[in-house]
Amino acid sequence: MSRTEYTRTVEGFGTVRVDRIDPEADAPLIHSWVNEERARFWGMNGATVEQVREIYAHLDSLTTHHGFLVRRDGVPVGLFQTYDPEADRVSECYEVRPGDIGVHLFLAPSAAAPEQGFTGALLVALLDFALIGRSRIVGEPDAANERAVARLVRAGFELGPEVVLPEVDLPEVFIPEKRARLAFYTKG
Numbered sequence: 001m002s003r004t005e006y007t008r009t010v011e012g013f014g015t016v017r018v019d020r021i022d023p024e025a026d027a028p029l030i031h032s033w034v035n036e037e038r039a040r041f042w043g044m045n046g047a048t049v050e051q052v053r054e055i056y057a058h059l060d061s062l063t064t065h066h067g068f069l070v071r072r073d074g075v076p077v078g079l080f081q082t083y084d085p086e087a088d089r090v091s092e093c094y095e096v097r098p099g100d101i102g103v104h105l106f107l108a109p110s111a112a113a114p115e116q117g118f119t120g121a122l123l124v125a126l127l128d129f130a131l132i133g134r135s136r137i138v139g140e141p142d143a144a145n146e147r148a149v150a151r152l153v154r155a156g157f158e159l160g161p162e163v164v165l166p167e168v169d170l171p172e173v174f175i176p177e178k179r180a181r182l183a184f185y186t187k188g
Contacts, residue, residue: 008125014073016125021067027053033108041142042106079106090140093163099135123155135187140180149181157183
């Protein structure tokens, strides 16, 4: 069964393919990425391969949250997650509109190396993918992650307020409180 959700060729950049994460097959790769110090904002530092597998198996079981492995010309370059804001803690921090979709992006270590225009070109494809059937994207990077906030502004997001996302403590998942900067991208 194909796990490919979306493919787009971005001129001068290459072909971007968005595949649903296969928790069993992709956990070792994801683990190697999220345990780097630069990944601290992703919130999985210290997780074992098995914990990463469990987190993404749980995510894969949901109808409101989805995890994707992003490839450029067949090479894994990042993680992309989408979610229904009404089914997420962010809904406690802003007025969710019909057509909203939330996103998270994590660039792989090799993708984080400077390549002029890399993130912007990748975002062209990812924003198009996220907006299929939707009208507005909400991002909520860690407020201390100045690079991520600046990247969203360069991509055309409008900054919203700084908010505190409440802690989530459920049997299947724990997510600590987070100070975030809301950012919105409206389909043009």
